[in-house]
Amino acid sequence: MHIAVIGTGYVGLVSGAGLADFGMKVTCVDIDEEKIKKLKKGQIPFYEPGLDELVKRNLKAGRLDFTTDFAKAVKNSLVIFICVGTPPLPDGSADLSQIRDVALKLAETIDDYKVIVTKSTVPVGTNRWIKELIDKNKKVDASVDVISNPEFLREGNAVEDFMHPDRVIIGGESAYAIAIIKDIYRPLYLAETPFIITNLETAELIKYASNAFLATKISFINEIANFCEKVGADVTVVAKGMGLDPRIGPKFLNPGPGFGGSCFPKDVKALINQGKQLSSPFKILEAVIEVNEKQKLRVISKLEAFLGDLKNKSIAILGLSFKPNTSDVRESPALTVIPVLLEKGAKVKAYDPVAMEEFKKAAKNLPIEYASSPEDAVKDTHAMVILTEWNEFRFLDLGKIKKLMKTPVLIDMRNIYEPEVVKKLGFSYSGIGRS
Ligand SMILES: NC(=O)c1ccc[n+]([C@@H]2O[C@H](COP(=O)([O-])OP(=O)(O)OC[C@H]3O[C@@H](n4cnc5c(N)ncnc54)[C@H](O)[C@@H]3O)[C@@H](O)[C@H]2O)c1
Numbered sequence: 001m002h003i004a005v006i007g008t009g010y011v012g013l014v015s016g017a018g019l020a021d022f023g024m025k026v027t028c029v030d031i032d033e034e035k036i037k038k039l040k041k042g043q044i045p046f047y048e049p050g051l052d053e054l055v056k057r058n059l060k061a062g063r064l065d066f067t068t069d070f071a072k073a074v075k076n077s078l079v080i081f082i083c084v085g086t087p088p089l090p091d092g093s094a095d096l097s098q099i100r101d102v103a104l105k106l107a108e109t110i111d112d113y114k115v116i117v118t119k120s121t122v123p124v125g126t127n128r129w130i131k132e133l134i135d136k137n138k139k140v141d142a143s144v145d146v147i148s149n150p151e152f153l154r155e156g157n158a159v160e161d162f163m164h165p166d167r168v169i170i171g172g173e174s175a176y177a178i179a180i181i182k183d184i185y186r187p188l189y190l191a192e193t194p195f196i197i198t199n200l201e202t203a204e205l206i207k208y209a210s211n212a213f214l215a216t217k218i219s220f221i222n223e224i225a226n227f228c229e230k231v232g233a234d235v236t237v238v239a240k241g242m243g244l245d246p247r248i249g250p251k252f253l254n255p256g257p258g259f260g261g262s263c264f265p266k267d268v269k270a271l272i273n274q275g276k277q278l279s280s281p282f283k284i285l286e287a288v289i290e291v292n293e294k295q296k297l298r299v300i301s302k303l304e305a306f307l308g309d310l311k312n313k314s315i316a317i318l319g320l321s322f323k324p325n326t327s328d329v330r331e332s333p334a335l336t337v338i339p340v341l342l343e344k345g346a347k348v349k350a351y352d353p354v355a356m357e358e359f360k361k362a363a364k365n366l367p368i369e370y371a372s373s374p375e376d377a378v379k380d381t382h383a384m385v386i387l388t389e390w391n392e393f394r395f396l397d398l399g400k401i402k403k404l405m406k407t408p409v410l411i412d413m414r415n416i417y418e419p420e421v422v423k424k425l426g427f428s429y430s431g432i433g434r435s
Contacts, residue, residue, distance in 0.1 A: 001025065001078060001183075002076050003025065003027070003079045003080075003081065004029060004073040004076070004079075004080045005019070005080075006073075007084035008032075008036070008039065009085060010046065010048065010153075011120070011151050012030070012119075013039070013044070013051065013055070014054075015083060016028040016081075016083075018162040021057070027065045027076065027077065029067055029070050029074075030068065033068055036066045047326060047355075048326065049156065050160070070105055070109065074106065074109045075111060078115060079181070080106065081119050082116065086098065086120050086266075092270060092272060092273040093269075093274070094121075094122065094270040096123075099130065100133065103133040106144075107133065107137035107138045107139070114142070114145075116134070116145070117181060118146065119151045121267055124208070130146055145176070146172065147178065148171035148203035149170055150203060151207075152166065153165075155261070155262075155326040156324060156326045157325070164191070165193055166193075168188055168189075168193055168195050169206050170182065170195065170197050172197075208267055208271045211263055211264055211267040212282070212285055212288070215259055216284060218256070218258075218292070219288040219292050221235070221253045221254065222255050222291060225255035229434075233433075234433070234434050236415055255415070256413055257295060257414075257432075259322075260322035260335075262330040265289070268288060268289055271285060272285050296337060297340065299337050299385055300341070302411045303341075303383055306411075307409065310345060311344065312345060312347070313346045314348075315349070315381060316350075316371070316381040316383070316385065316405075317334055317351070318384060318385065318387065319414075320387070320388065323389075324391065326355070327354045327357070329362050332355075334387050334388075335362060337385070338363065338368060348367075348369065349368075349377045349378075349379075350368050351371040352390070353390055374392070375404060378404050380406055381405055382405070382407045382409060383407065384401065384409070384410050385411040386410075398410075398425050399425065402426060408427045409428045409429075410427045410429045412430070412431045413432055415432055419431055419434055
């Protein structure tokens with residue numbers, strides 16, 4: 001089976017390499033020539049644990065290839081996975097221009113029956129629109145079927161998630177196309193991964209509803225954490241107590257500096273936008289976004305509570321990626337927090353184990369001093385803020401850190417330290433939801 005994967009970002013590269021590992025012959029296509037050049041040499045354009053090995057193994061076996069030649073890849077393939085970006089537009093709706101480009105190029109190119117599979121996260125109705133675009137613009141009388149196959153991988157754990165997903169969702173109308181996709185995922189089927197076969201709209205909405213629910217859990221526990229601070233409760237214990245109820249479950253009940261990343265903020269906003277258009281408003285989700293925006297600024301009030309005016313205060317920020325084990329900084333809390341600190345006249349020293357290069361690009365010309373280690377970051381600062389729970393921040397030599405700092409203030413937005421232990425070491429400490 002020959003497969004083309006269009007768009008070789010986080011989802012496309014992991015899916016392409018994963019499908020090659022299942023034994024398919026996969027060609028990954030991208031418009032970014034630099035990216036393709038690097039990938040041909042086995043160089044991964046971003047940090048994702050385990051991906052390097054997966055790509056190299058399948059390149060070597062001759063099952064995986066990279067190209068910018070869209071037409072050739074499509075003509076050689078029966079199945080085409082669309083994995084391009086669907087970033088947010090200013091009004092919150094999903095920007096479908098990359099999807100539209102691909103659909104029009106497919107219409108130009110296809111000369112035979114093809115199954116078009118959308119892995120990108122797209123608003124309900126998009127797969128039907130893709131089929132219409134292709135049917136209206138195609139140059140020869142070749143038929144296409146579309147399938148919605150949303151992806152649920154998590155950055156930082158993407159390879160594992162692709163190889164052992166919780167479920168595979170296949171939405172479509174053609175029994176023949178559905179059978180082809182089931183066949184592609186046969187190794188997962190054999191491993192008893194649950195499959196949901198449904199219509200296009202239901203498959204598209206399963207993805208949005210899942211991300212919106214997870215984001216809701218985070219905003220919910222963040223509000224509980226803020227309330228804990230007022231009443232003297234400990235959110236970590238509250239979450240544990242809640243999570244023992246199987247109807248609630250223990251996951252995604254960790255408070256923090258607000259959710260970020262390339263999916264939750266944009267997907268929640270896109271769903272809100274589509275609900276508005278269809279007069280079916282998502283009031284809960286509007287609150288989820290509002291709570292999240294406020295949460296990102298909690299760290300500022302915590303700093304001011306210890307330091308007063310932040311003008312000329314030097315602040316160390318540990319963690320720039322939106323979560324650990326990824327170099328992705330899209331919608332990272334640090335991108336909100338640092339500009340506010342700078343506006344208030346503070347000086348910022350920042351450190352992240354892998355995301356500093358990406359952050360420099362995203363933060364453009366912000367006057368940030370980048371450090372070479374956590375110890376380098378905290379030197380002569382008035383406070384240290386932990387924004388991302390990288391493992392290497394869990395076991396810092398706090399005795400040494402304290403000596404390096406001007407004032408030992410620790411704002412732990414991920415609750416990775418025990419308040420009593422840190423306070424005993426002489427720090428002024430504030431976690432989240434632990435008064
Ligand atoms: N990143 C995640 O964790 C994740 C998880 C699940 C779903 N998704 C969804 O998957 C989609 C892709 O996300 P991503 O994070 O991989 O995006 P990305 O920005 O990392 O990658 C998109 C890639 O598509 C390429 N591209 C754009 N237009 C193209 C075209 N016309 N032809 C060929 N290539 C083209 C870009 O150059 C880029 O390399 C989005 O809809 C996203 O919401 C992402």
